[in-house]
Amino acid sequence: MKKKIYFPVILVAAMFFATVAQAQEASKRERIIFEPGTIVSSQTGRVADSRLRASSTPYDANIIGVATAEENKLSIYDMLQTDGIAFVRYNDENGLIKKGDFVTASSKSGITMKATAQGMVLGVALEDANASSKFLKVRILIQYYSKQ
Secondary structure, rough: OHHHHHHHHHHHHHHHHHHHHHHHHHHHHOOOOOOOOOOOEEOOOOOOOOEEEOOOOOOOOOOEEEEEEOOOOOHHHHHHOOEEEEEEEOOOOOOOOOOOEEEEEEEEOOOEOOOOOOOEEEEEEOOOOOOOEEEEEEEEEEEEEOOO
């Protein structure tokens, strides 16, 4: 009779430890650290996707947000700003950014640029680009932009 009890207990214990190992592996994947102000994308365009990367495609269709400076959070998802106002790294790849311009991902990893064509945008610049700062204040409004 004792032999019949051991098998289910061993099976449950094995399943428990396998689940713990999977959770630890997922936790390692989430600990990717991005420089604050970096545009972050995923392979699917969903925040829940564990395959995050710094965006490096102009008008990236899978933008999900901006990395924040809060490094003491539990996972990347706590360090990712998906709406509101954020300071974003920028360049002048498509010209000088002015207040009110739509901004999008550039060809430089994690950097935003002025949107001059239709495609996905990160949001709207809330200030003129300033040569003395590498960050631009942006209202995050991830959406499709159609130039009029």
